[in-house]
Amino acid sequence: xxxxxxxxxxxxxxxxxxxxxxxxxxxxxxxxxxxxxxxxxxxxxxxxxxxxxxxxxxxxxxxxxxxxxxxxxxxxxxxxxxxxxxxxxxxxxxxxxxxxxxxxxxxxxxxxxxxxxxxxxxxxxxxxxxxxxxxxxxxxxxxxxxxxxxxxxxxxxxxxxxxxxxxxxxxxxxxxxxxxxxxxxxxxxxxxxxxxxxxxxxx
Numbered sequence: 001x002x003x004x005x006x007x008x009x010x011x012x013x014x015x016x017x018x019x020x021x022x023x024x025x026x027x028x029x030x031x032x033x034x035x036x037x038x039x040x041x042x043x044x045x046x047x048x049x050x051x052x053x054x055x056x057x058x059x060x061x062x063x064x065x066x067x068x069x070x071x072x073x074x075x076x077x078x079x080x081x082x083x084x085x086x087x088x089x090x091x092x093x094x095x096x097x098x099x100x101x102x103x104x105x106x107x108x109x110x111x112x113x114x115x116x117x118x119x120x121x122x123x124x125x126x127x128x129x130x131x132x133x134x135x136x137x138x139x140x141x142x143x144x145x146x147x148x149x150x151x152x153x154x155x156x157x158x159x160x161x162x163x164x165x166x167x168x169x170x171x172x173x174x175x176x177x178x179x180x181x182x183x184x185x186x187x188x189x190x191x192x193x194x195x196x197x198x199x200x201x202x203x
Contacts (some may be wrong), residue, residue, distance in 0.1 A: 004045050004098035004140075006085045006174050008068040012048075013081055018066060025068040028078065029055075032061050035086065039057020045089040045103065049077040050145030050176070050186040053104025054183055064138060073107050076184040077144065084176050085145040099140040100145025100191050106129050109143070111183040112161065121166040123179070132160030134189035142188035146174050 011059040030048070037058060044055050045064065053065035057076065072079050090096075113124035125133065125143065135141060135153045141162070142148070148170075154161040171177045179185070 001090045001105050001168060002052070002101040002145075003088065003094075003096055003097055004050075004101045004142050004145065006146055009083050009088050009173070009175055010035060010086045011081070011083055012078070013062075013125060015080060018065050023069045024070065025066055026079065028065050028067060030063055030084075030086075033065065033084070034061075037061065037063060040088060047087040047089075047101075047103045047145050049075070049084045050101075050103065050142050050188055051075050051078060051105050075109075075186050076108060077175075077186065083138050084180055087145060099159065101142050101147065101157050102191055103186060105186045106134075106189050107187050109185045109187045111179050111181055111185065113163070114179050114181065117165075119168060120170060122161040122163055123160065123166055123176070125185065126159040126188075127175065128160050128189070129156075130199075131187065133158040136161050139193065140190045142186075144175060144185050146170065146176060147200070157194070 010033055011031045012028050016027045018025045018027055040055055042055055042103050045052050046055055055063050056066055057064040067078050107128040109125040109127045112126050115122060117158055132155050135150055136198045137153055139150050148164045150162050151165050152163045
């Protein structure tokens, strides 16, 4: 489990195919920069851009994860070198600063607006229509691994549009600063909303 509070922006420095087949996954080598990895062991879960991965090897300041083709097909930002948001798995002794996050990407969103408003930024995203029932005003959403609060929801015929207010601190310490119109983002809806929907829909 995670909280959606980004520990550091780190860099995928290499992407190596795990085979010659079209459906082969890849191994990512991640440079953690100054982020301490002493508390990360082989087999531990770690979230990259909101997607839960397993550490398969590590050094003092870097680690590797294997990403299946299925995961690559369902996410963005894990198929090429570049900056990603990183969060270590939650321990029971930590504060839950964001909200309960599983690290399982539910769908991809598309940035439709990203511009400053006063000292903050407004981020508007189009989500798949089927995710709309999990989005609520003042509810939680994870965007590229960042726990955020929904400020507006509009159910449209082809999608669900929602907007978020980003404070300067969030812009400074995450990769959200690099988003542009048309950028795709990883989305994870609120875990509790999923369970509520399941309970209400099951007779």
